[in-house]
Amino acid sequence: MAEPITTGEAARMLGLASPAAARRQLSRWGIRPLHRQAGKGGESMWDPDILQAAIDNRAGRGARTDLAKETTMTTTTELEARYVELISPETRAAVQSVVEHTIDAEYGRQDPDGLNGAHILAAAGISMDWHRLWVDVNGDNRHLPSAAVAQLRIMVTAGLEARRCACTADIAPSGHRHVDYQCTGHTEHDVPAVYGLLFCGSCYPVYADAAGIPQ
Numbered sequence: 001m002a003e004p005i006t007t008g009e010a011a012r013m014l015g016l017a018s019p020a021a022a023r024r025q026l027s028r029w030g031i032r033p034l035h036r037q038a039g040k041g042g043e044s045m046w047d048p049d050i051l052q053a054a055i056d057n058r059a060g061r062g063a064r065t066d067l068a069k070e071t072t073m074t075t076t077t078e079l080e081a082r083y084v085e086l087i088s089p090e091t092r093a094a095v096q097s098v099v100e101h102t103i104d105a106e107y108g109r110q111d112p113d114g115l116n117g118a119h120i121l122a123a124a125g126i127s128m129d130w131h132r133l134w135v136d137v138n139g140d141n142r143h144l145p146s147a148a149v150a151q152l153r154i155m156v157t158a159g160l161e162a163r164r165c166a167c168t169a170d171i172a173p174s175g176h177r178h179v180d181y182q183c184t185g186h187t188e189h190d191v192p193a194v195y196g197l198l199f200c201g202s203c204y205p206v207y208a209d210a211a212g213i214p215q
């Protein structure tokens, strides 16, 4: 018998993206590990001859559609793109609600319960949208909630960036200054555009005044 191989080696042999994907594929084929390595974090060990036989058998039967699907997710960026695509319009709306609540809080319209609730809804939405693919790739959903929260943070940051006040030192009317090159405030949704640009509550009056917009 050939030397037993680890799940990682089995994944490479099968052309799969991760040990978890290999574990699932092997379990689907009814192949069990020979034994588990001793000690904490000991890996399952597999018989490469049995794997090779299964691979040959699969090739002969042409039953490789599910495997082909998995081998397409070999790069992280492809996988990341798939995760982003899976985020539903409802979840995106929930994320936007977190952005609105965050901006509201900046303007002193504090609603901690609303912000918390929006956070929970949005993170749960991402978890639900991702659940199937996540379990497919990772074998279980243990790390899904923290991944969903991390994704939510990325989306909220992007959402806030999109709402950044347009005021910069370049376009500021004379006499209006910022310590920073660009204003770090966010636009309020009820402030209309001036010259097609959106400004924060404190910059808006200055630009509206310069544009002759009555306030």
Ligand SMILES: [Zn+2]
Residues within 6 Å of the ligand: 165, 166, 167, 183, 184, 185, 199, 200, 201, 202, 203, 204
């Ligand atoms: Zn501003």
Ligand SMILES: [Zn+2]
Residues within 6 Å of the ligand: 167, 168, 172, 176, 177, 178, 183, 202, 203
């Ligand atoms: Zn300004």
